[in-house]
Amino acid sequence: MSHSLNIVCPACDTVNRVPDTRLGDRPVCGRCKQGLLAGRPVELTDHNFATQVGRSDLPVLLDCWADWCGPCKMMAPVFESAAEAWATQVRFAKLNTEVAQASAARLGIRSIPTLILFRGAKEVARQAGALDRSRLDAWLREALSGS
Numbered sequence: 001m002s003h004s005l006n007i008v009c010p011a012c013d014t015v016n017r018v019p020d021t022r023l024g025d026r027p028v029c030g031r032c033k034q035g036l037l038a039g040r041p042v043e044l045t046d047h048n049f050a051t052q053v054g055r056s057d058l059p060v061l062l063d064c065w066a067d068w069c070g071p072c073k074m075m076a077p078v079f080e081s082a083a084e085a086w087a088t089q090v091r092f093a094k095l096n097t098e099v100a101q102a103s104a105a106r107l108g109i110r111s112i113p114t115l116i117l118f119r120g121a122k123e124v125a126r127q128a129g130a131l132d133r134s135r136l137d138a139w140l141r142e143a144l145s146g147s
Contacts, residue, residue, distance in 0.1 A: 007057070059091070064113060065113050
C-alpha cells in the first residue's frame with residue numbers, strides 16, 4: 001500500500017503531495033511544472049529554509065558552506081554527485097552561510113563545511129569537515145539508519 005509524501009518544489013517552494021510509488025517517475029510541481037526530484041542541490045536562503053526543511057517528508061541533507069572556503073569548493077562536486085544518486089531518497093540542499101546569516105546562526109554553524117541531516121524538520125545528524133564520496137555515502141547511510 002502506498003502513501004503520499006510532501007515534496008517541496010526546489011523552484012517555487014510549493015508543497016506537492018506525491019505517492020511514494022511515483023518518486024522514480026520524475027514528478028513535477030503542480031504549480032510551476034519544474035521537476036521535484038531534479039537530482040541537484042537546492043539553494044536555501046533565510047526566506048525558504050523553513051519551508052524546504054520543515055515541510056519535506058524526505059530527509060534533507062544540508063551543506064553549510066561559503067565562497068571563500070577551500071574545502072567547501074573541493075566538496076561541492078562530491079555533494080552534487082551524491083544529490084543525483086540519492087534524488088528519490090534524500091533532498092540535498094546548500095546554505096551559503098555568508099548570505100543566509102540568520103539561518104546559519106540559528107543552526108549554530110561554527111565551522112564549514114558542515115553537513116546537517118534533518119528528518120521531520122529535526123536535526124538527526126551533523127558532520128563537520130569535507131568528505132569524499134564514499135565517506136559521504138557511508139555517513140549518510142549510517143545517519144539515516146539511526147534516525
